[in-house]
Amino acid sequence: MKTKTRSLSKTTRSNLITYGMVVAAYIIVEIFLRAGMVSSLLEGLLVPLCMYVILAVSLNLTVGISGELSLGHAGFMCVGAFTSAFFSRCMETAIPVSGIRFFLAILIGTVCAALFGILIGIPVLRLKGDYLAIVTLAFGEIIKNVVNVVYLGRDSRGFHVSTKDSISLGLEQGGDVIIKGPQGITGTPNDSTFLIGVILILVTLFIVMNLINSRTGRAVMAIRDNRIAAESVGINVTKYKLLAFSVSAALAGTAGVLYAHNLSTLQAQPKNFGYNMSITILVFVVLGGIGNIRGSVIAAVVLTLLPELLRSLNDYRMLIYAVILIATMIFTSSPGGQEIQERIKLFFKHRKTKEA
Amino acid sequence: MKKALSLLLVGAMTLSLAACGGNGDSASTDSAAEESTTTEETEAADSEGGEAFKIGGIGPITGGTAIYGTAVQNGIQIAVDEINAAGGINGYQIDYNFQDDEGDSEKAINAYNTLKDWGMQVLVGAVTSAPCIAVAEETRNDNMFQITPSGTAVECVQYPNALRMCFSDPTQGTESAKYIGENGMATKVAVIYDSSDVYSTGIYEAFAAEAANQPFEVVSVEAFTADSKTDFSVQVQKSKEAGADLLFMPFYYTEASLVLAECDKQGYEPTFFGCDGMDGILGVENFDVALAEGLTFLAPFVAKSEDEMVQNFVTKYEEAYGETPNQFAADAYDSVYVVKAAIEAAGATPDMSVSDLCDAMMGAMSSVTYDGVTGKSITWTDGEPNKAPLVVQVSGGEYTEL
Known part of the structure; x- marks a missing residue:
């Protein structure tokens, strides 16, 4: 038995704690749900929570492990959301079993987002630092704006696409406009559930944490730490950077699928798929600790719940949220804040030793 | 400095705790x-x-x-x-x-x-x-x-x-087209609309559909989006070139005030026709009210009405x-x-x-x-x-x- 525990490496143990945390959270929430002790607000927040966790973990792969500041994460989420919602809307009658349909939707959303990740990654990853951040920001906005001009309808003759308006689609009587430009897609089946969300979180964690601890992950981190040194030992820089970037994009697409199938309307607005969202996700990652996967999970959950729990403060809600955010950032990362943390740790240590 | 910081922190924490407690x-x-x-x-x-x-x-x-x-x-x-x-x-x-x-x-x-x-x-x-x-x-x-x-x-x-x-959006678009047609307000109509807005697009689409049955012709359709709603010179220029004698504006009054000002600048004087989003245009700051003279729009409610309930x-x-x-x-x-x-x-x-x-x-x-x-x-x-x-x-x- 002793040898077994010793054989578990430090990282494996840390990973198991992260999985355990998610599973425990799921079991606790599920028990409370069965007992009917969860408020409707929290019940409605469960799927968005899963979505934000996936987004934060996937962005951490780009920002923390690969060391590239990407501000276009919401763009990939948008791709995943729209492709999967489009698929579900088209196949609603053809595949009546929601489980199979949603599984296919997740696959399609993820794959499409990954393709976009590769497409965008090829030109973008030639840049570094601030330049990369700005270009990814621009690409995120481009994706959002392109989605906003697409009109796509279906009738007995097949699909029709236009970039002008839904009248110019020239649909037959009984034709169905599926993507209505800025009005997006309405009537997506609500297939997202908490269970699927949690499974997707576990899959995401599995992919990201295994990637980090693999040969590939070490190569990616070597590039992050010293590009020239990495190149000199024969690591293919472009390949590994692109790999990390597209895996991150694919997982963002998965989150987009969850998002699209949680609401019956899907519109690409600055609020949900613009840079606002990208920055919100970045905040989760930074606050949770760059490169720290478990931190991202916790930060995403706390920061999503916070503005909702502050609803009783009415007008001051967003103000307090912002103040808490600033305060937490200072507390966790400024030298002064870290000193306070040290003191608190010391204080508890003293007490422990005294008690002992 | 550190004391102030920790005080702020404590304050924020207490507030958040109080808030969470209240909600719980x-x-x-x-x-x-x-x-x-x-x-x-x-x-x-x-x-x-x-x-x-x-x-x-x-x-x-x-x-x-x-x-x-x-x-x-x-x-x-x-x-x-x-x-x-x-x-x-x-x-x-x-x-x-x-x-x-x-x-x-x-x-x-x-x-x-x-x-x-x-x-x-x-x-x-x-x-x-x-x-x-x-x-x-x-x-x-x-x-x-x-x-x-x-x-x-x-x-x-x-x-x-x-x-x-x-x-509903379609009702407004259809009613607007009918009103313009039945009252012979125009023969050539130009439309400017906000393609990023559900409201504006909805009205425009219904308007365009109904316009086919009405005795006027839609000669120019120009769109803008939420990101480009500060400069309307191109849209106004195109409407003017198309020779429209009525400009249909299915969007809100803030943008409409800019369109009206731009028309004035370019010396373009069509009849202006709007939707219920125009209600409030006279209250826009720094807007010359004289420019809105003759602007017609459909509305569910007029604050100046003499109706007792209103x-x-x-x-x-x-x-x-x-x-x-x-x-x-x-x-x-x-x-x-x-x-x-x-x-x-x-x-x-x-x-x-x-x-x-x-x-x-x-x-x-x-x-x-x-x-x-x-x-x-x-x-x-x-x-x-x-x-x-x-x-x-x-x-x-x-x-x-x-």
Whole structure:
């Protein structure tokens, strides 16, 4: 038995704690749900929570492990959301079993987002630092704006696409406009559930944490730490950077699928798929600790719940949220804040030793 | 410095703890929620044996569309205060709680769930179209009576438990085209619309469809988006070149004031025709009112109307909030009275379940004929109000009803 525990490496143990945390959270929430002790607000927040966790973990792969500041994460989420919602809307009658349909939707959303990740990654990853951040920001906005001009309808003759308006689609009587430009897609089946969300979180964690601890992950981190040194030992820089970037994009697409199938309307607005969202996700990652996967999970959950729990403060809600955010950032990362943390740790240590 | 910092931290933590604690209470049980809702809106008395109808409202009171949400929030408040002062509905008072959705579908669902925890029985909302569609899905699952004051998209009322107070987008577009055609206002029409806005696009599409049946020709269609709504020189130039003698503007007054100014700059003088979003153009800061002279638009409500109910509402609103109410406030005010009319017609009581209440109210809606500030003898078919739009023209710096 002793040898077994010793054989578990430090990282494996840390990973198991992260999985355990998610599973425990799921079991606790599920028990409370069965007992009917969860408020409707929290019940409605469960799927968005899963979505934000996936987004934060996937962005951490780009920002923390690969060391590239990407501000276009919401763009990939948008791709995943729209492709999967489009698929579900088209196949609603053809595949009546929601489980199979949603599984296919997740696959399609993820794959499409990954393709976009590769497409965008090829030109973008030639840049570094601030330049990369700005270009990814621009690409995120481009994706959002392109989605906003697409009109796509279906009738007995097949699909029709236009970039002008839904009248110019020239649909037959009984034709169905599926993507209505800025009005997006309405009537997506609500297939997202908490269970699927949690499974997707576990899959995401599995992919990201295994990637980090693999040969590939070490190569990616070597590039992050010293590009020239990495190149000199024969690591293919472009390949590994692109790999990390597209895996991150694919997982963002998965989150987009969850998002699209949680609401019956899907519109690409600055609020949900613009840079606002990208920055919100970045905040989760930074606050949770760059490169720290478990931190991202916790930060995403706390920061999503916070503005909702502050609803009783009415007008001051967003103000307090912002103040808490600033305060937490200072507390966790400024030298002064870290000193306070040290003191608190010391204080508890003293007490422990005294008690002992 | 460090002390100040730690003080700030402590302050923030205490506040957040207090907030979390407060909310935890309200979420735990329904009866506790009644007492712990500290929102200012819920000042309504629950004197009548503690029984009251709980009306919830959802709309943006922060963010880019906050003016609409705030207007609705205020409009509902005035109606609720009036009804409560007059003895309530069927002798029961109204409890009112309004939640912010930031104009976002996802947040709207959170707002809806918060209201459900509070014990909402009837929903007046949501204010903007996309959140309204998202919330409608939830109200259908719960079978809750929903009336949206200003959700204009067709899908807002696609389910049998939802009604709307305003005109739908297609109605406005069709009515505008008919009015222009029947009154021979133009032979060549140019349209500028906001392609990133559901409202504007919806009106334009219906307008274009109806225009085919009317004796005028649409010679130019130009779009702008939320990101490019500060410079209209290109759109105006194109409309001018196409030789249009009427410019149709299905969007809100802030952008319209810029279009009017641009037309003046380019020396282009067509007839201007708008939709109900034009209401408020005379109040735009730094806008030369003379430019709007002759602007015609369809509207559900004119604050200057001599109608007794309108005057009563406008005076109260001005007293309470120091500004003239717009159509959002008026539609919201009427929505609450429609809820009252439906409850009275159904003879419902607050102890009924949400679903029973909805069935009773919806059953009674067919017999409800409502007179309000946004129209007279309004009846509903399939959730759509049957009311005639007013035609308003700006003349002498005032809105006048035609």
